Amino acid sequence: MAKHLLIFSLAGILTLTNLFLIPSQKEVRLFDGKSFKGWEGDTLTTWRIENGSLVGGSLVTKVPHNDFLCTQRSFSNFILKLKFKLSGTEGFINSGVQFRSKRLTNPAYEMIGYQADLGDNYWASLYDESRRNKTLIGPDAALVKKILKPGAWNDFEVRAENRRIRILLNGQQTVDYTEPDESIPQSGLIGLQIHGGGKAEVAYKDIIIQELP
Template sequence: MTRWATLASALLVSAFAAAGAASGADGWITLFDGKNLDQWQGDGTATFKIEDGSVIAVDKKDPKAVAAYLVSKESFKDFEIRAEFWVSDDANSGIFVRNSDPKNISSKTGYEVNIFDTRPDPTYGTGAIVPFAKTLAVVKTGGKWNTYEIVVKGPKFTITLNGVKTVDGAENTDHAEGPIALQFGQGTVKFRKVEIKKL
């Protein structure tokens, strides 16, 4: 390898390190590994803190805010997400994708992959995509660690929760691209690992 090639390679590695994202040989990029929030920005409604390898929201600054959000700095179009989360039985949370308005996260500006075991209408509770894809199976997530696998390619969405498929190829074209947002709403909500692979 020439001196210039070695220098270019070193600069590339340095750039990835500076960004705080680790990209594996299989194409997976680590957005959160329990150590830092370099790939995320808060929405201004809470302070986000890392405890025991997990991120939580503390000290909500706006008492009128229903929820606080961590929003990815990068925007994504077609992708697969693996995310590990822990919620209390009474939690209301979710993972929002393709948010067309990052400053106004909601199910109207993006897609909410719901985490809400006690939702009065369970058809759009945990495992569903609010408001267009009902869950195919009831999966309770309170009081334990869980893994979401979210695949979004073109208009198609497939969701797997703890190995159970809850959405299978549902289609919607309302939002084409945008950042990811982690919701900290009601109850205790923790995320400890978030990875993404562009498709």
Template sequence: MTRVFTLTLFALAASVALAQDKPKTEIPAAGADGWITLFNGKDLTGWEGLEGYWSVVDGAIQCSEQKATSKQSDLILLCSKDNPEKFADFELRYSWKMVTPEGNSGVQIRGKIDNAKMLHVGGYQADIDAGNGYTGIIYDEGGVAGGRGIMSKRGEKTVWDAENKRSATPLDKSDADIKKAIKPVGEWNECVVHAEGNHIVYSINGQVTTDLTDDSPKACKSGVIGLQMHGGFTMTIQFKDLRIKLLEKK
């Protein structure tokens, strides 16, 4: 019993030491214009995901899965994992293309890794799906932002107050009109997510799709960036042109 306990302590100490020895992933240097390139267009350097699901195809990050072996997981930006406090206020730009006629994905911002083994990130998600039923909303993935589900619908300006109560007013354009700006399966969509303080704006192809102000005690202030692989689908999605500008807090 004593020997087993000693060996267990040794293994634990070794794993802790190994974790401490792992070099921290630094945030890449910004260009003269303030933008930081997050993907080199060649390989997955700087990212971490489950093996066998993520690759680089034609200069884009590609996620492919079969329904029978699908996972709820993310490709995690390592510099945001190692420096989550730095990813609070920013403008994130990227393009995505759904390749298959079914599938669901999204981009996690200010997230929290709530399942380290599965590399799952919860929290605010700029949602994407093949049928564009959910594309353009902000969703609380995994309930990390207080279990609030759809936090801000497409076509709405949503406010969560300090008592965690929700109110919403329509944007200038209707949900139906905004949906027309979203390109279908097989075509690239250009996205911007602007997060500053309690305010997040999600835009697709130059059109604001949803506007969120979150004053709730459950609000996510900073955290991890990840690209979602949603379980339950046979799907392929691609991402490219990922870049971020970190903003000074006012």
């Protein structure tokens, strides 16, 4: 009888333990390194695939306007990791990662929503694209200067957890922002930007997302 009670007790403990376990979400690659599967945008003139990377813009001719390559589905809470390399020869050299965003209809090439910004004076800051049109929070310039690898591959991470947003550059947190405006949508597309107005080129690779509860 004691043996049976022990087995029953252990089974009960395991059952209770499983009830309180939160299933871990797997990391998923958003870009397969060889196709635009899962993405949409101007893949004829602005965006291309080179050496396993998504590349936008040009170092030869000026990018006429902002352009975005977007996921075909929306995301709410997540950890997004990727590598980027931004370079340019003339004009405004800037890019960024849109999230919790949507495409506009006028102009159709623009997006509205949060942007983890990239470029001089904007590195690893949080910008509100086509909505409040301002930097919501910026990093310490000395920190960015210390950790940024200009013209080389950099690790970039966006953590969006409910109304809290954090950005990390090469493993160092640059901003920590909590959205006070409850009318701002907290779900939407992820988009890769090449900013207009400069001879600039951006490349993104190893794009991985882990969705959170």
